[in-house]
Amino acid sequence: MNEVKTVLVNNLTKGFDNIMAVSGINFEVYCGECFGLIGPNGAGKSTTIKMLTTLLPPDDGEAVINGYSIVKNPAGVRGSIGYVPQLLSVDGAMTGYENLLVFSKLYGLKRKQREERIKRVLDITGLEDAAHRQVKTYSGGMVRRLEIGQAILNYPQVLFLDEPTVGLDPVARKTIWKHIEKLRCEQNMTILLTTHYMEEAEALCSRIAIMNKGKIAVMGTARELRESTGNPHAGMDDVFAYYAGALESQEGDLRDASRTRRTAKRLG
Ligand SMILES: Nc1ncnc2c1ncn2[C@@H]1O[C@H](COP(=O)(O)OP(=O)(O)OP(=O)(O)O)[C@@H](O)[C@H]1O
Numbered sequence: 001m002n003e004v005k006t007v008l009v010n011n012l013t014k015g016f017d018n019i020m021a022v023s024g025i026n027f028e029v030y031c032g033e034c035f036g037l038i039g040p041n042g043a044g045k046s047t048t049i050k051m052l053t054t055l056l057p058p059d060d061g062e063a064v065i066n067g068y069s070i071v072k073n074p075a076g077v078r079g080s081i082g083y084v085p086q087l088l089s090v091d092g093a094m095t096g097y098e099n100l101l102v103f104s105k106l107y108g109l110k111r112k113q114r115e116e117r118i119k120r121v122l123d124i125t126g127l128e129d130a131a132h133r134q135v136k137t138y139s140g141g142m143v144r145r146l147e148i149g150q151a152i153l154n155y156p157q158v159l160f161l162d163e164p165t166v167g168l169d170p171v172a173r174k175t176i177w178k179h180i181e182k183l184r185c186e187q188n189m190t191i192l193l194t195t196h197y198m199e200e201a202e203a204l205c206s207r208i209a210i211m212n213k214g215k216i217a218v219m220g221t222a223r224e225l226r227e228s229t230g231n232p233h234a235g236m237d238d239v240f241a242y243y244a245g246a247l248e249s250q251e252g253d254l255r256d257a258s259r260t261r262r263t264a265k266r267l268g
Contacts (some may be wrong), residue, residue: 005138006158006190007052011061014047014107024061029158034184036205039196040244043211045194046086049162052192053083055219066157077241082151086162089147092136096127096146101136103150116137119147124187125179145179152183159183161193165200177203198236210243217243 008030014022022044029035037045050056052063054074062069068076081129091101100121104114122128125145135143144164151159164180181204183189195201201208202222209219218228226234229242 005029006033006066007035007192008059008064009048009052010063010064012048012051013060014051014056014058018072022051022058024090025211025214025216027209027216027219029190029192031157031190032184032188033207034180034193034205036201036208037065037192037194037211038196038198038240039102039194039202039211040209042213043244044214045211046162049083049160049192049194051255052077053081053160054078063091067074077108079154079235080154080157082154082159083161084144084147084151084161084164088143089150090143091164091244093134095134096122096142096149097131098146099146100149103209104153109153117155121153123151123153139172140168141175144168144172144176148176148179148183152187152189155187156189158190158192161191163194163196166196173200180204198240202236211267212244 005028007027009025009027011024011026012022013020013024025044025048027035037048039045041064045058051058052065052070054070054077058071062071064070065077066080068080070077081121093104094102096119100118101114103115104213109117122131125148127142127145127149130138130142135146138146148159148164161180165176168176177200180193184191193204205222207219207221208225209216210225211217218225220228222236225239229239231238234242262264
């Protein structure tokens, strides 16, 4: 990680009907850093990611990513980022290789470059042996790795991951963590992720912002967050409860279950 700011967010704001989903937030992410946005359901995390990936225009404020403004140059932003959305982005009826091929064509990669990149991405995500199997035979963790693979085919400088391990069992979750950390260390990728899990944020992120009701309630390293509660024995769950007013697991379990089911259904 160095001191170059790859993501600069200034007063970013978005409302829907009568809800302020994101209310004037500010933060920066350094080059090569893994930064976590955490918060309860409805806190505004996904809306923030959608604005930063140019899927939603902000009502107010601005963000600059890799030097490109999301407002003035959304195409520049899109060309230099990767994005793994919350909802499934692979086709279960195709093989892993075919899914990657479709994405490499979407990115406009030339034939020779396509083959090289797909090979490299299969290696990075550890999916070489499964490349020619239909994705519907993959485990949930393998599907997530394939989605990450799709998002990094164009070698993005910044990777956005919206709840990368939702619905996965603890073993698969840790494998995904290992791959995310590998991308950050070996490819020097800047990573911005959202999660419901404090444990995940602490394991992966050098800094964490806790969002609640569209605002950033607190931001810092895990240690700084713990100290900020005034309780020297605070665990990360206590920090979450202190700033978000609820334990992360309460609503999360039900939503995780329904998301997992949705994922399984879409994979056929
Ligand atoms: N397209 C939309 N139309 C109307 N309201 C929306 C829309 N998208 C999000 N919202 C509302 O904006 C608020 C923030 O939602 P958002 O999905 O950003 O939260 P989140 O922190 O990502 O939650 P989750 O963890 O459940 O994904 C919520 O109240 C949500 O219902």
